[in-house]
Amino acid sequence: MNKPVNTPVNNLEKIRKSLSRRNRSERLFRWYGRLAIFIGLAAVTVLFTDIVSKGHGAFRIAYLQLEVGYDQDLIGVDNLTDPEQLILGNWQAVPKQALRQQFPDVAGRSDKRKLYGLVSNGSGFDLKDRLLANPLLLGTRETVWVLADDDIDTYYKSWLDGEPYAARLSDKQVKWIGELHDQGKIRLQFNSNLFTRGDSREPEQAGIRGAVMGSLFTLLLTLMLSFPVGVAAAIYLEEFAPKNGWTDFIEVNINNLAAVPSIIFGLLGLAIFINFFHVPRSVPIVGGLVLTLMTLPTIIITSRAAIKSVPPSIREAALGMGASKYQMVMHHVLPLALPGMLTGAIIGMAQALGESAPLLMIGMVAFIVDIPAGFNDPATVLPVQIFLWADSPERAFIEKTSAAIMVLLSFLIVMNTSAVWVRKRLERRW
Amino acid sequence: MNATDPAMGAKAEVKQNLEVADNQVTVGSCFTDAPKMTMRNVNVFYDDKQAIHNVSVDIAKNEVIAMIGPSGCGKSTFLRSLNRMNDTVESCRVEGEICMDGENLYAPKLDVVELRARVGMVFQKPNPFPKSIYDNVAYGPKIHGLADTRVDLDEIVENSLRKASLWEEVKERLHQSGTGLSGGQQQRLCIARAIAVSPEVILMDEPCSALDPIATAKIEELIEELSQNFTIAIVTHSMQQAARVSHRTAYFHLGRLIEVNPTEQVFTMPEHELTEAYITGRFG
Numbered sequence: 001m002n003k004p005v006n007t008p009v010n011n012l013e014k015i016r017k018s019l020s021r022r023n024r025s026e027r028l029f030r031w032y033g034r035l036a037i038f039i040g041l042a043a044v045t046v047l048f049t050d051i052v053s054k055g056h057g058a059f060r061i062a063y064l065q066l067e068v069g070y071d072q073d074l075i076g077v078d079n080l081t082d083p084e085q086l087i088l089g090n091w092q093a094v095p096k097q098a099l100r101q102q103f104p105d106v107a108g109r110s111d112k113r114k115l116y117g118l119v120s121n122g123s124g125f126d127l128k129d130r131l132l133a134n135p136l137l138l139g140t141r142e143t144v145w146v147l148a149d150d151d152i153d154t155y156y157k158s159w160l161d162g163e164p165y166a167a168r169l170s171d172k173q174v175k176w177i178g179e180l181h182d183q184g185k186i187r188l189q190f191n192s193n194l195f196t197r198g199d200s201r202e203p204e205q206a207g208i209r210g211a212v213m214g215s216l217f218t219l220l221l222t223l224m225l226s227f228p229v230g231v232a233a234a235i236y237l238e239e240f241a242p243k244n245g246w247t248d249f250i251e252v253n254i255n256n257l258a259a260v261p262s263i264i265f266g267l268l269g270l271a272i273f274i275n276f277f278h279v280p281r282s283v284p285i286v287g288g289l290v291l292t293l294m295t296l297p298t299i300i301i302t303s304r305a306a307i308k309s310v311p312p313s314i315r316e317a318a319l320g321m322g323a324s325k326y327q328m329v330m331h332h333v334l335p336l337a338l339p340g341m342l343t344g345a346i347i348g349m350a351q352a353l354g355e356s357a358p359l360l361m362i363g364m365v366a367f368i369v370d371i372p373a374g375f376n377d378p379a380t381v382l383p384v385q386i387f388l389w390a391d392s393p394e395r396a397f398i399e400k401t402s403a404a405i406m407v408l409l410s411f412l413i414v415m416n417t418s419a420v421w422v423r424k425r426l427e428r429r430w
Numbered sequence: 431m432n433a434t435d436p437a438m439g440a441k442a443e444v445k446q447n448l449e450v451a452d453n454q455v456t457v458g459s460c461f462t463d464a465p466k467m468t469m470r471n472v473n474v475f476y477d478d479k480q481a482i483h484n485v486s487v488d489i490a491k492n493e494v495i496a497m498i499g500p501s502g503c504g505k506s507t508f509l510r511s512l513n514r515m516n517d518t519v520e521s522c523r524v525e526g527e528i529c530m531d532g533e534n535l536y537a538p539k540l541d542v543v544e545l546r547a548r549v550g551m552v553f554q555k556p557n558p559f560p561k562s563i564y565d566n567v568a569y570g571p572k573i574h575g576l577a578d579t580r581v582d583l584d585e586i587v588e589n590s591l592r593k594a595s596l597w598e599e600v601k602e603r604l605h606q607s608g609t610g611l612s613g614g615q616q617q618r619l620c621i622a623r624a625i626a627v628s629p630e631v632i633l634m635d636e637p638c639s640a641l642d643p644i645a646t647a648k649i650e651e652l653i654e655e656l657s658q659n660f661t662i663a664i665v666t667h668s669m670q671q672a673a674r675v676s677h678r679t680a681y682f683h684l685g686r687l688i689e690v691n692p693t694e695q696v697f698t699m700p701e702h703e704l705t706e707a708y709i710t711g712r713f714g
Binding site for chain 2: 242243311312313315316317318319320321322323324327331332336
């Protein structure tokens, strides 16, 4: 008999001694975990608070109430069906005249120019659209709310918040705004332009409709190309391809492709699609092709994972029944793997939606006012629009940039939530 | 260690005898007059590792042949080479001749889809498709185009479920998921699914190893009934099961077929000492 080492009494003592140390490390680890989650949540909260506090103002915009007269001689138009007259018409004269009547004692060129600066440069065209919608207004007068200039809008909002920012306004303009405010002739309205218009150099006229449509067309093409191709590639690699050096090589390269910086895909698209195949620049076709290249690896990898998670026993059952390999895949593997594949596709699409770098390379960074109506119209996309606005000097673009970020983020949140929902809803447990 | 313990001595002795010679010849009655399937000099390799050595045996029409042996002896591998399920394992290679009704199953022009319709298989773990009970059974007839009308298909499904003695239990819920059944019911569903295409041979790879004794008893009863219409090859870990359900028993050891004899004889008077050692529980 040796010296007793492992007697029950000795063991119990040792276990008890170690207990407090073991419990302490677990408690410590729990706190580390909580701290990590707190840091993450705090970062997200700061980000969202910052964006929302900067961007919420963009959803409202200043309008001036003016009594305008649609005077035929003033505009130079007597026939609203003549397109040439419509183009040549001096539409901006209408709000200008209304402003002169509102402030009759303003004299001198410089003061008048400041007075005209109260309304947006595009407000004449807004009135033209109003007139075209209701031709009977020609030659009559009416009281309307007219879009204010962006500097006026910025000042009025900051003045309402109690910290007036008047750096870009003259004292007279400030005084006029005060008078208008006292008469109830300036107010903030819901900024529908933000959602119905394309880009503009005038912040008060600029909207994200063009970028949203561009993103929509680009993503639609990306989805139509990358999902079938990615799923077919994944199925072939998982179920049909022989496992040899070649498939290993392909697998490694697909994984590498997923790690390639996105701007490289932009350069590739520029070199191949635009320079070699002569696809037009700046259009959703080429954007969709480039984003397809970028999204394919993601979809292939997630689809392969989804296929792998289908239990082999189902494959054996199908093959044992005399199903061909193709039938096995189509009848059993694909339906069971589809939720995972869809989740991957949605996440891939969300990535593509947030991508800007590769699109800069293929000209989707151009300043485009018209709202794209198809795959072959010049377009830009939301993240690039954000980049463009963030780069603009006008102060009013600050809140617009944040508002566009809010819209982009809400699209992304909706997509990621639907990915989670699809997974939860369709997932089959074994 | 006490080397003089008599039991330990006996074990050591058996251990020495467990080695089998390369020129080991199968003893007993391997061949029959009216074989359904004939296997001659079958060798199966996984890459360079040989899993089955030179096995020759017949399976008679409408017989139940049980394959027993210790774990890793190659009985499942052998069974899976009878309907070429081993084709799905890339590293697997089969040599020799495996024929059914005189037709070589490994002939290049033979289509495995046709073969597997003729040789059905039931697996170790019940693996119904995650579809309805009806669709599980109807799957084979559908893909092979066996039923011309919906009525025919209904009849095939009902008959198959009846033959698998599952009809009474599921007839009220044919359109509920097959995965919602109990383990034993699932396995009978898999048997119904296999017999729905009226195969000539059914291979069963340890069909009861995942089931409780009551479910096992039901399956064994079923095998006995099925043997009137089908030729059945069953791999089993349970010697009692082999004794209860099979007509002949084949004993595999380290990839070699040691002995094939009528089941009664194997369990009462085995010819080979390895068979005897195994069935008396001295190893395995």
